[in-house]
Amino acid sequence: MAMFYIRRVETPEGLVMVLVTDEDVMERAVYDEERGVRIIVSRSFYGGSLGTEADAIKTIEKADIIVLTGEKSVSIGVRMGLVNPDSVLEVKGIKQVQVFKFSY
Template sequence: MFVRIHTHGNEVILAACDEDLIGRTFEGGGARLRVSETFYRGESIPAEAFIERMKSVTIMNLVGEEVVSIAIAEGKVSPDNVMEIGGVKHAQVVLL
């Protein structure tokens, strides 16, 4: 999976996606999701490192079956809050 960290003021944003989705655009249900290289493509890391990264951020933007499933398994995302756009899982999380 690709993971990239962005900072905006006091917010630390984790952008993560399954590697096979990078550079693609998905549409469905009146929504469009662009998995851009500039936002998502950072380090290619294993699941264990992704789990650690999730612990130190305030916002997460997650795309793909693998990335979203790990976030659900770790209790960071409720399955009820996952949307699908063009058959691709997507979740946005703000940690308070």
């Protein structure tokens, strides 16, 4: 069963930011020299508690800002209708996307 690191952070403005990261990309760093793009998946920033896909979905539903890192995490966002697959950044096999929900 796929496991995810799930971290919930409340911003000073009162927004909820959720980071969901595939367990297998934790502590990896990749750099694309041509594009000048780097993804560093550090436990100090992305680490939270380990949870299931259901835990990740439940946490994402309550978030204002979402950062999904890893193939499985990004695919959750796509299936939930929050992520356009064309907007996903991929650097040397690690996918990442940031989502901002707006309420009017």
